[in-house]
Amino acid sequence: MCLGIPGQIIAITDPARLMAMADVSGVRREVNIACIADGPLEALIGEWALIHVGFAMSRIDADEAAKTLDALHDLGEAQEALEAMAAGQAALEMQR
Amino acid sequence: MKYVTEFRDPKAAKSLLAAIAQTADKIGVTRAKPLHIMEICGGHTHAIFRYGLDKLVHEGVEFIHGPGCPVCVLPMSRIDECVEIARQPGVIFTTFGDAMRVPGHKQSLLQAKAAGADIRMVYSPLDALELARRNPDREVVFFGLGFETTTPSTALSIQAAAREGLTNFSIFCNHITVPEPIKALLDDPDMVLDGFIGPGHVSMVIGTHPYDFIARDYHKPIVVAGFEPLDLLQSVLMVLTQIAERRAEVENQYARVVPEHGNPVSLAAIDDVYEKRPSFEWRGLGEIDASGLRIRPKYAAFDSEEKFCIGYAAGPRHFEEPEGCACGAVMTGRIKPTACPQFGRGCTPEMPLGALMVSSEGACAAYWQYGGARAAAE
Numbered sequence: 067m068c069l070g071i072p073g074q075i076i077a078i079t080d081p082a083r084l085m086a087m088a089d090v091s092g093v094r095r096e097v098n099i100a101c102i103a104d105g106p107l108e109a110l111i112g113e114w115a116l117i118h119v120g121f122a123m124s125r126i127d128a129d130e131a132a133k134t135l136d137a138l139h140d141l142g143e144a145q146e147a148l149e150a151m152a153a154g155q156a157a158l159e160m161q162r
Numbered sequence: 163m164k165y166v167t168e169f170r171d172p173k174a175a176k177s178l179l180a181a182i183a184q185t186a187d188k189i190g191v192t193r194a195k196p197l198h199i200m201e202i203c204g205g206h207t208h209a210i211f212r213y214g215l216d217k218l219v220h221e222g223v224e225f226i227h228g229p230g231c232p233v234c235v236l237p238m239s240r241i242d243e244c245v246e247i248a249r250q251p252g253v254i255f256t257t258f259g260d261a262m263r264v265p266g267h268k269q270s271l272l273q274a275k276a277a278g279a280d281i282r283m284v285y286s287p288l289d290a291l292e293l294a295r296r297n298p299d300r301e302v303v304f305f306g307l308g309f310e311t312t313t314p315s316t317a318l319s320i321q322a323a324a325r326e327g328l329t330n331f332s333i334f335c336n337h338i339t340v341p342e343p344i345k346a347l348l349d350d351p352d353m354v355l356d357g358f359i360g361p362g363h364v365s366m367v368i369g370t371h372p373y374d375f376i377a378r379d380y381h382k383p384i385v386v387a388g389f390e391p392l393d394l395l396q397s398v399l400m401v402l403t404q405i406a407e408r409r410a411e412v413e414n415q416y417a418r419v420v421p422e423h424g425n426p427v428s429l430a431a432i433d434d435v436y437e438k439r440p441s442f443e444w445r446g447l448g449e450i451d452a453s454g455l456r457i458r459p460k461y462a463a464f465d466s467e468e469k470f471c472i473g474y475a476a477g478p479r480h481f482e483e484p485e486g487c488a489c490g491a492v493m494t495g496r497i498k499p500t501a502c503p504q505f506g507r508g509c510t511p512e513m514p515l516g517a518l519m520v521s522s523e524g525a526c527a528a529y530w531q532y533g534g535a536r537a538a539a540e
């Protein structure tokens with residue numbers, strides 16, 4: 067929960083709410099980009115960011131993203147983050 | 163634990179280890195008289211064990227594991243309050259998965275869920291927000307916890323809920339801050355700390371200046387570090403070099419991610435939504451002045467403590483921790499997890515007594531996962 071995971075911004079989904087689609091290790095997840103939106107939103111497409119509990123917190127370069135992902139995989143934290151994303155999706159769909 | 167040859171860059175690791183050894187010898191530290199370097203962040207604790215850095219560095223360098231795992235420092239009574247909220251009719255209680263198995267006095271959230279409460283694991287407060295939009299007839303509560311890295315996410319979520327006029331969304335706020343407990347540890351005469359490895363992702367939000375007091379008032383070095391093994395080794399070397407040169411400064415090893423002044427958008431959102439509590443209870447550390455955040459009155463409609471009149475909103479509090487658990491001493495680095503009488507007996511990852519055994523960032527879980535064999539041999 068405390069470590070961010072790198073993701074690549076692939077599309078802006080809701081400019082008003084500052085939401086974008088990110089690719090996180092092959093999983094697509096909508097993330098908030100308020101903290102990295104310091105210019106035109108389109109310019110963020112293709113950029114890498116450190117994503118923390120659904121919020122893109124800091125822009126990083128592709129090399130840093132690769133190194134960080136490596137370390138996260140080693141620590142088992144990448145898997146944990148991806149499982150948490152899946153759990154979040156399941157929580158939305160749960161009916162009771 | 164890994165061997166240096168498995169590191170991403172074994173050559174760089176070897177030369178850093180050699181430089182650390184050389185500097186440690188220059189300072190004159192030994193296994194019997196070591197330097198105590200505290201890594202504050204639980205992510206660092208996890209990485210140190212995963213890579214066996216504590217065994218690779220010069221024997222005169224000892225890592226003291228700090229209170230930087232937000233789940234581990236939660237008092238049991240806060241979990242009790244979560245369970246109480248979750249059991250109210252109509253409530254959907256959402257939480258990060260890390261908190262599910264943390265024991266309360268009677269139940270963990272996982273046990274409360276099994277007993278029928280609608281408790282859901284989510285990845286982000288954004289998921290909780292979406293649940294509130296989709297379920298206007300239900301009350302959606304998010305268990306907000308974490309240091310400054312997670313605080314912006316709940317602050318921005320509350321701002322979004324306010325903008326949209328949602329009336330069925332609130333946050334049970336347990337956010338805590340990093341600098342205050344460090345100050346409490348530095349003020350503790352029993353603690354002997356020679357330097358700090360500062361948290362990377364927290365600092366990405368707050369920058370490096372909140373640590374200035376450590377160098378200025380306490381004359382201890384602190385180096386903000388990334389969490390790859392080479393980052394950590396380099397940071398240890400930077401701390402040692404400061405000590406050898408009799409300097410005490412805030413240095414930033416992780417400048418590629420951590421800006422000196424932090425992230426302005428995050429800081430503005432935190433400031434808009436939160437204010438400091440006069441004090442906040444930490445498991446094992448007791449009440450620490452100004453170490454926790456609460457939701458400002460203007461956002462009271464999104465504050466679960468106000469909505470359910472619970473926790474600090476319900477008046478004075480008193481806490482008891484279970485008997486025989488040494489969580490406090492472990493949390494402050496006074497003893498190693500293996501010295502806790504419950505370690506591996508009354509307390510295992512399957513049947514945890516303390517949260518330090520639950521989260522992968524907790525020192526006890528890290529010892530258990532990576533150090534079981536090592537501990538047995540010691």
Ligand code: SF4
Nearest residue numbers: 488489502509516526
């Ligand atoms: S072994 Fe369990 S009871 Fe002992 S300090 Fe660790 S978490 Fe607490």
